[in-house]
Amino acid sequence: MLTIGKLGQAAGVKVPTVRYYEQIGLLPEPERSTGNQRLYPRAALDRLAFIRHARELGFPLEAIRDLLSLSDKPDQPCTAADAIAKAQLQAVRARLSRLKALEMELERMVTQCAHGAISDCRVIEVLGDHGQCAHPHHDSAGEP
Amino acid sequence: MLTIGKLGQAAGVKVPTVRYYEQIGLLPEPERSTGNQRLYPRAALDRLAFIRHARELGFPLEAIRDLLSLSDKPDQPCTAADAIAKAQLQAVRARLSRLKALEMELERMVTQCAHGAISDCRVIEVLGDHGQCAHPHHDSAGEP
DNA sequence: CCTTGAACCTATAGTTGCTAGAGACATTAG
């Protein structure tokens, strides 16, 4: 049996985060010691590592919830898991192309900066004047 | 003078967001009509467009606050503005390289999926077993 | 046995950048 600290360390997840995952129902409530401290079996480590790895890949917790419930039914076809992963890949690619555009514009801003007075600063100028920039501005916020 | 709706529309920012920017001090409190509605001068549009554009480039609001206060002092050197933009460029590049790694791993997961049962699913398997994946896992969360 | 210090407990609030809702007042078009 592992205490929450050992579990967190083994999985690379901070202790408050483990408790948070329990609170939102991603991890089942473990047994408690006589002194009311959480005690986890080995299996909890697998589950937590799964969550952590999926989070590292950028899956939102809701998707992870679905993936976990899928992994509990090994006999079903994996179409759903595949779909979730594909959606995540799409989302990542969308962010990538957006970030590349941002990178180009920031690069332009920074390299064109003459390091003079604010009044001549390309950085401020480009930010203030939409017309000066190349990128499309299709959507609203900086990053989804 | 513009009402908040016109202003928002002209700058491409939603009305509650404009009020939010006012609340956190990014936009000054405007005059009010006799009926207590906000009335903005043209200059407010420039400022709001500046904010919006900077947000689109992913600048955090705190950085925008700094950039705005810089743009109010046109005689100072633009070193600070330059530094903020460079930091943002760095942040964007860091996210780019991270996202590229994620893309590769997700791609691998998805293309290797044999579309059979969950028990044979590469997606689930790779998520569950750290050792199967190529990417480094240096930092903790999916995206900063 | 006692004490110390680390690890644990609960509960609450804060973070970022908005967005949504409720319920009331203002403005404007027909």
Place this chain on the structure above:
DNA sequence: CTAATGTCTCTAGCAACTATAGGTTCAAGG
């Protein structure tokens, strides 16, 4: 004049944690 928008304030909610406060339990050393 009325109906339809638009606007007002205030509160609460989203993701996914992180931090803080104030208390309890555990493991080791003396």
